[in-house]
Amino acid sequence: SALRQSTGLHQRSRSSAASLGLQRPGDGLIRKPTSDPRQYKHTTFASGLGVLAVQDAEAKTTGFAMAVEAGMLEDPPDFQGLAHFAEHMVFLGSEKYPNTSAFSDELALHGGQHNAYTSSDSTVYYGQVGNDGAEKALDIFAQFFISPSFAESMVDKEINAVDSEHKKNQPNVHRRMYHLLRSRANPASPAHQFTTGDLDTLKRQPEKDGKSLVEALHAFHKQNYCAKRMHLVIVSSASTDASIELAHRSFDAVPAATDETCPPRREYLDTPMYSHELGNLGRHFVIGTKGSPELWVTFPVRPLRHRYKELAEVYLWSVLGHYGAGGLKALLLQQDLSQTYTYEAETTVAGTMVTVVFHLTEKGAADPDRVLECFFAYINIVRADGVNDRLLDDVRRLHQILFDYREQQASELAVVQTLAQALTEYPPEDVLTGGSLVDRPNDSLVRELLDALVPSNMNVALVSPAFDESKAPHHERYYNFGFSEAPLSAALVDRWAKASGFGLRAPPELAFVPRKLDLIEDSTGDAGPEVLVQAGGVDGWWLGMAPNIPLPKASLQLKVHFPAAVRSGAEDAVLAALHARVVQRVLEQPTDMLATCGVSYTFADLSDGFELSFAGFDEHMADLVALVVPAVRDPGADASWAFEQARRQYVLDLADVARLESHQHALEAFESLTVRGAHSRAALLAAARDPGRVSLRAYRQLLATWFSKDTRLSALVAGNIGRERGRALVAEAAKGLGVRSQGVVAPTNLASAPRVVRPSQTLEARLPNPIPGDPNSATLVVYQFGVPSIADRVHLSLLGEFMDRPVFEALRTERQLGYVVFGYVSRHHSIVEVRVLVQGVREAPDTVEALAEETLRKLTKLVDDMPAEELATRRHALRTELSKPPARLADFAGQYWNQILEGGENCFRRRAMQVAALDAENGTSSRLLAAAW
Ligand SMILES: [Zn+2]
Known part of the structure; x- marks a missing residue:
């Protein structure tokens, strides 16, 4: 697909609500997967607007999306980047709802969020909102497509966000190359144009030529955002008829389109993009x-x-x-x-x-x-x-x-976005x-x-x-x-x-296309994991089938715990990272066919051990475990060449500083400063380049230490694997890893000292932006909160939801500090932090820092003044989110996995306890929230 440009970097995704039950395909017109229990109904309104309603019994919120058949390829030559700029402007007010933050505020109040992106072919707007807020949110949403404001004052502000977005993209080698190759396309094809847009292409140059950006926006909207080229999707637990009724109430105001006012979008399939005649091929x-x-x-x-x-x-x-x-x-x-x-x-x-x-x-x-x-x-x-x-x-x-x-x-957010895009x-x-x-x-x-x-x-x-x-x-x-x-x-x-030879041959047929698709019925249900084995250094747990994810798939999570204190310097961190790469390299060929056929593994280096996960169709999972696990312990004879290749690639990757943006470098540097055992990029690079510290010999020695007699293993089996098969898998893994410890893995042995450093006073660190020629600065302001209680978790979750809008409004919309503006609450190992992150060229970090702190000070007053009704609505939205069943197998297992590693079964009910804490506080003022803040 196209390189997408999204306005939504400030949005963070949340966990989910959809789920499955077995049902035959083919209800109605829309063909769907065997395992998809949702109902789909498509209709076309009198205006020409296409509407797809989806009923998902497990949906806890309402998802909605509008896809417009107009993208970067529709840009007028004299306003390159206009489709993308329209995407930025559409959400900023309409004639009926002129307040630029009306939509965001309504969504935020009901635990919702929204986002949008522009691709070559389409522009997709999407969001989700608590069911109580759906009617109002959809009415505001509809007006963006009926009569958007495109107010001059907002245009002048938002153009800076787009300009900043492009400056953020400029150093990116992939974007450069993609653009360079496309820029050579046939001038008669719109593929050759510059797509993001900046201050020059959208404003300065057109103004010099006597053209108005505001007028261009209105003309673009009128021409391209017409009913026959728009597709609305609604997903909720309501019936498809009810959702279509809901759509009628807000979207019947979309002006009717005819073939004259809204002709089908233009295609250029007969205009070659490249040819020898054009001189742009070869x-x-x-x-x-x-x-x-x-x-x-x-x-x-x-x-x-x-x-x-x-x-x-x-x-x-x-x-x-x-x-x-x-x-x-x-x-x-x-x-x-x-x-x-x-x-x-x-x-x-x-x-x-x-x-x-x-x-x-x-x-x-x-x-x-x-x-x-x-x-x-x-x-x-x-x-x-x-x-x-x-x-x-x-x-x-x-x-x-x-x-x-x-x-x-x-x-729901992901579902509606995919469906709306597909309708274009x-x-x-x-x-x-x-x-x-x-x-x-x-x-x-x-x-x-x-x-x-x-x-x-x-x-x-x-x-x-x-x-x-x-x-x-x-x-x-x-x-x-x-x-x-x-x-x-x-x-x-x-x-x-004429090239040939090298012993190459055409690929074989696919050996592992799944055939065994029957489902087990065993499950621990809502009770959380049950012990499979706790002996011989192995701590194994089992979940069985996720009640709402009945698929012939499974997940197996393994963590190998190193003996205490085997890892100290940067060279050990490099060797551990290289081990992950070596294992992947030597297993690439043997495991490739299994991965193609839907069962794969990941192997990651953690600072106190390794994590190995298997996921996918369960039929051949044991085959994969048998291939992977021995190589984790000993990558074998191939390790020597794989190690040297991995080391060289690791050095290249670390040296490639332009692969990250400056705000990601800031986050990385923050991590190396505040986390015990973490190392800076420079320290890792120095170690990796020094053959006296990082060598094949040192690697082999360290491998022997890691898999010594004190090695222990934690495991969790979930999905379509019964207890006996699960026990056999865990035993196979323990044997392959050479787990020999005599003791039982007690939870207290696994809990490590707090990883995040607590400074004795305010700490400020500065480093130059390592990206050559990048004019951006990034500023990260972090407040540490320590290890949260259940009540703290609830309060900080509420605060995290609440602070997103005020920070975004103040620092991005009002101050125009840059395209990347985040205000959020973050888990950082065992502690919680409140963070503000800004990247841009507009102000120096000192000014940004002062503005960020000022915004957070104002947050105190906003929390104090929060009306009881709003607090109740926000609590309800958080409660809905906390009570959602996981929609994916990885989430189902994931909700227990960290707790198995951290402290065992006492915490399996953490989410339920948070819901209880929320309920206990219901009816009280924002005092408790303010106190936590
Ligand atoms: Zn954008």
Whole structure:
């Protein structure tokens, strides 16, 4: 999909409410997964507005979204970035509700939130709100599409937010490269335009030409935000008819559209984006980076916009995604040219581009031509072999099963957003299946795509740390960087076209497409985990089937606890991080086919041990455990080359400071200052570069210490695995890890000392923004609250919800300090913190800090003055959130996992205790909240 630009960095996602029950598909017109119990009803209002209502019995809030068939490709040439700017402006007041914060305030009061994003093809506005607030919120929401204010004073403010957003994006190498390649597209196609917009493209230049941004906004809205090009989605526990009635009450005021006033959106599928005639194909670009080298290859292919039922590109993905022996990935690793690569097809109204991005090693960066030779040797062999009908059928079956048994999204917010976006791409009956199912396998279309992946039909771009930008012959004006551009050498193109050999062969069929899909009935229900085993250094727990997530899937969580004090210096932290990478590297090939077929693992380094998680279809989970666990203890003979590669890549990654934004660097630095055992980026980098501290020998020694006789294991099994199978899995894991401790793992042994440092006085730290040429500053103000009681948790949750709006309004909307403005309450290991985070170019950090503190001081008064009615509404919203059953297996297990690691079963009821604490306080004033604050 497109690179999305979201206004919503200040929003944080919440846990969820949707869930499942088994039901046959096919009720009504809309095809849905076997396991989806929701009801769907689509209708078109008299105005032409499309409306999809979804009834989800488990939904605790009302989700709503409007997708508009207009995106960055609709930008007028004289107002580049206008679609995105309209997205920013739409939520800022309407004729009926002129107050710019009316919508946000209404949502916040009822525990809701909203967000929006602009893609190439569409703009999607979405939100969720407590059911009591739905009627009012939807009426305010509807007016944004009927008569938005676009007030001049707000335009002048918000343009700074967009300008700041672009400045935030400017250093990002991926955005630079994406824009550079697109900027070369056919001038007759809108794909070549600059999409984010800034002060120059939206205001300064048009004003010089006598054009008004406000007028342009109104014209854009009138032309593109018309009923036939808008799609409304509502999700709630109410019946679909009731939701459609609700929609009528607010959205019947949307002006009726005719084919004349609202023609179908323009498509450019007959306008080639790139061709040799246009002179923009067969080009070679180089841009610089302070980070890792990359090689981008991009191919224009037949437009796939109306071919979604064939979904031919997924065959390509199974070819490129095959990491086993004889595959491209294995070859690139063996030749030490590329660690990994990503691939995507971007399909829009302007056409379809297939892009492959290789993450290069130093050797690959020195010889990118050889990377392409390997790539084309593989594609040539796959093409010569012809389309494998059995593989195509496996891919079709796999996609059907992944679709039928997919987990629900975590919130109404996520559900409505996905559905609304899909309605701009697919007809209503395919809104769930479009892009997911291979309805009409078509080997000739697959063949056509393979035929387009040839060296004579591509552009190539290198992201190179060696490129000297100061000597660059060309300059990109919107992102402000130097680059070089030249035609690809004809001799190379010829050589790649004939590339072959290397022992490459076409990928095999899929071996692990799930077949065993029956469900167990065993479950501990609401009682929380039950002990499976507590002996021999193993602390194992079992949950069984999540009552509202009946899927043939499971999760197995493992934590290996190191013996106390085995880790001290930065070199130990580096070696632990490298171990995670080495394990992943040596297991990549053996586990690849299982991952493709829906069961995968993650392995992460924690400062006091390792965490290993398995998730997905349970049928082959034991096979995966048997592959992974022994490699965690001993990565084997392959560890030597994997270690050296991992170390080099780790150094490159850490040195690539432009991969993060300045506010992320601030958070990272804060972490290294305040958490015991954490190390700064500089310290880690110094250790990783020093072969005297970080070596294969030191790694092997440390591995032996970690898995010594004191190693202990915690485990939790959840989902479609019964007690006996669960016990066997945990035993297998303990054996594979060599857990030999004689003692029982008592909870008190697991509780470690507080991780977050408590300074004796106010602490201020400064570091220069490490990103070269980045004009942004980031300021982070943190208040520590210590370890919270149950009542504290409730109060701080309320405060976190409450402070979001005032901080955003004061620092972003009023003061225009920047695009990134967060005010939030955060768990930080065992303690809680209140934080304000700002990134921008407008004011120096000293000024920002003073403004942040002033805003927090005002918060005290806002809390004191909170009317009883508002407090009750906020309590109700929090109660709703705390009582939601988890919608996903990972959340179901996750709600107990930390408590198993922290303190055992006493805390399993933490959420219920918080609900009880809330109920006990009901009817009281905001005094308790103010006291906590
Ligand atoms: Zn934006």
